[in-house]
Amino acid sequence: MTRWLAEQAWLPDHAAPTPDVLIEAEDGRFTAVTPLARGTSPQTGVEVLAEAGRLPGLTLPGLANAHSHAFHRALRGRTHGGRGDFWSWRDVMYDVAGRLDPDSYLALARAAYAEMALAGVTCVGEFHYLHHGPDGRPYDDPNAMGAALVEAAAQAGIRITLLDACYLTASVAGEPLAGAQRRFGDGDSLRWAQRVDGFRPAGPHALRGAAIHSVRAVPAEQLATVAGWAYRQGAPLHVHLSEQPAENDACRAAHGRTPAGLLADRGVLGPDVTAVHATHPTSADLALLAEHRTGVCLCPTTERDLADGIGPARLMADAGIPLSLGSDSNAVVDLFEEARAVELDERLRTRRRGHFTAAALRDAATVSGHAALGWADAGRIAVGERADLVTVRLDSPRTAGVPPVGVFFAATAADVDQVVVDGRQVVRDGRHLTVDVPAELRAAVAAVTGD
Numbered sequence: 001m002t003r004w005l006a007e008q009a010w011l012p013d014h015a016a017p018t019p020d021v022l023i024e025a026e027d028g029r030f031t032a033v034t035p036l037a038r039g040t041s042p043q044t045g046v047e048v049l050a051e052a053g054r055l056p057g058l059t060l061p062g063l064a065n066a067h068s069h070a071f072h073r074a075l076r077g078r079t080h081g082g083r084g085d086f087w088s089w090r091d092v093m094y095d096v097a098g099r100l101d102p103d104s105y106l107a108l109a110r111a112a113y114a115e116m117a118l119a120g121v122t123c124v125g126e127f128h129y130l131h132h133g134p135d136g137r138p139y140d141d142p143n144a145m146g147a148a149l150v151e152a153a154a155q156a157g158i159r160i161t162l163l164d165a166c167y168l169t170a171s172v173a174g175e176p177l178a179g180a181q182r183r184f185g186d187g188d189s190l191r192w193a194q195r196v197d198g199f200r201p202a203g204p205h206a207l208r209g210a211a212i213h214s215v216r217a218v219p220a221e222q223l224a225t226v227a228g229w230a231y232r233q234g235a236p237l238h239v240h241l242s243e244q245p246a247e248n249d250a251c252r253a254a255h256g257r258t259p260a261g262l263l264a265d266r267g268v269l270g271p272d273v274t275a276v277h278a279t280h281p282t283s284a285d286l287a288l289l290a291e292h293r294t295g296v297c298l299c300p301t302t303e304r305d306l307a308d309g310i311g312p313a314r315l316m317a318d319a320g321i322p323l324s325l326g327s328d329s330n331a332v333v334d335l336f337e338e339a340r341a342v343e344l345d346e347r348l349r350t351r352r353r354g355h356f357t358a359a360a361l362r363d364a365a366t367v368s369g370h371a372a373l374g375w376a377d378a379g380r381i382a383v384g385e386r387a388d389l390v391t392v393r394l395d396s397p398r399t400a401g402v403p404p405v406g407v408f409f410a411a412t413a414a415d416v417d418q419v420v421v422d423g424r425q426v427v428r429d430g431r432h433l434t435v436d437v438p439a440e441l442r443a444a445v446a447a448v449t450g451d
């Protein structure tokens with residue numbers, strides 16, 4: 001039994017945080033969550049309170065980073081100057097992709113996931129497509145690269161949903177994979193399913209999921225194989241959708257349908273499916289996503305960085321589409337920034353304020369993200385849920401004087417002070433307990449960039 005006394009805790013279905021909450025957990029689950037009357041503890045023994053660990057600041061449920069490509073962390077600061085667009089950025093990304101092997105992938109992902117832990121992320125959705133050796137030949141263990149990611153998350157102390165991506169072609173027109181892309185391909189969707197079937201992620205911290213890289217990368221007639229595999233496994237299925245207008249144009253030219261329309265036609269959409277980005281959907285696309293109860297994962301800092309555009313977050317929410325958040329390219333790892341961007345970018349677009357409540361942003365960063373990754377029992381500080389806690393300082397230069405309800409508009413990842421994952425402390429006093437994050441990031445990035 002572990003007990004914490006949170007100075008402030010944000011409980012489910014509360015519009016604002018509650019002061020003085022006694023939180024108890026055993027075997028990685030919350031067993032009691034008790035708001036105490038301010039300054040008194042009538043129903044709680046003095047000894048109980050004395051032994052409870054103090055959590056000064058605001059304690060949140062675990063944050064879920066629902067969309068990550070761990071190796072993109074090596075590109076941070078290397079692709080942001082000068083001109084260029086998504087496609088020129090992608091060329092640089094392919095360069096790094098070409099250099100990774102299972103050992104360097106483990107080192108880089110371990111450091112990247114430890115950075116996420118420091119930022120309060122208790123679960124990552126890794127959208128994984130770097131499957132094979134540099135020439136496209138499988139490793140002896142054809143899932144060696146996925147296993148490296150699962151191990152990296154274990155060593156960083158966070159949970160992972162490995163979204164194993166089917167990636168077969170270089171364009172909607174079906175051009176073959178070339179260069180660094182050869183590492184991504186399994187040949188066809190049946191062989192993808194065979195490989196994924198053979199993968200058993202080691203550890204209770206990991207779940208297996210599926211991904212369709214995009215309509216560019218999986219031919220229309222093979223989409224149903226991937227969706228069917230995910231459906232039979234009860235696994236989450238993610239897909240990059242309409243990140244770029246060029247993808248919409250190419251899909252219309254080849255199939256006479258938008259990407260969302262094509263996915264709907266092929267039976268891909270459903271309640272366990274998450275469309276990543278959905279920056280350029282039509283109103284009919286939004287209706288389709290809503291009708292199938294398909295979620296959307298917004299990645300605002302990446303969408304800014306790549307000049308993608310601003311997704312219609314308010315229209316999505318109005319349609320009943322669940323919203324989650326991802327750091328995607330990991331140029332920024334800060335779920336507070338992703339969350340407030342949902343509101344602030346909408347303000348830029350509409351020149352109006354007040355689209356999302358603080359509680360709605362919290363839900364996108366916590367419970368909705370966990371649900372999108374297949375962890376229906378995480379993201380809420382409530383009895384029976386996984387014991388994830390993220391405590392944010394309210395006395396830092398950024399947060400001093402900020403009311404607890406305003407934290408999503410004021411805090412950054414640097415204000416995260418304590419992180420508990422499944423009942424186990426991973427970050428204490430702003431430091432990762434097992435990983436020297438800056439040193440490991442420096443070494444792992446140097447190893448794959450040649451610097």
Ligand SMILES: [Zn+2]
Pocket residue numbers: 067069127240276328329
């Ligand atoms: Zn992505």
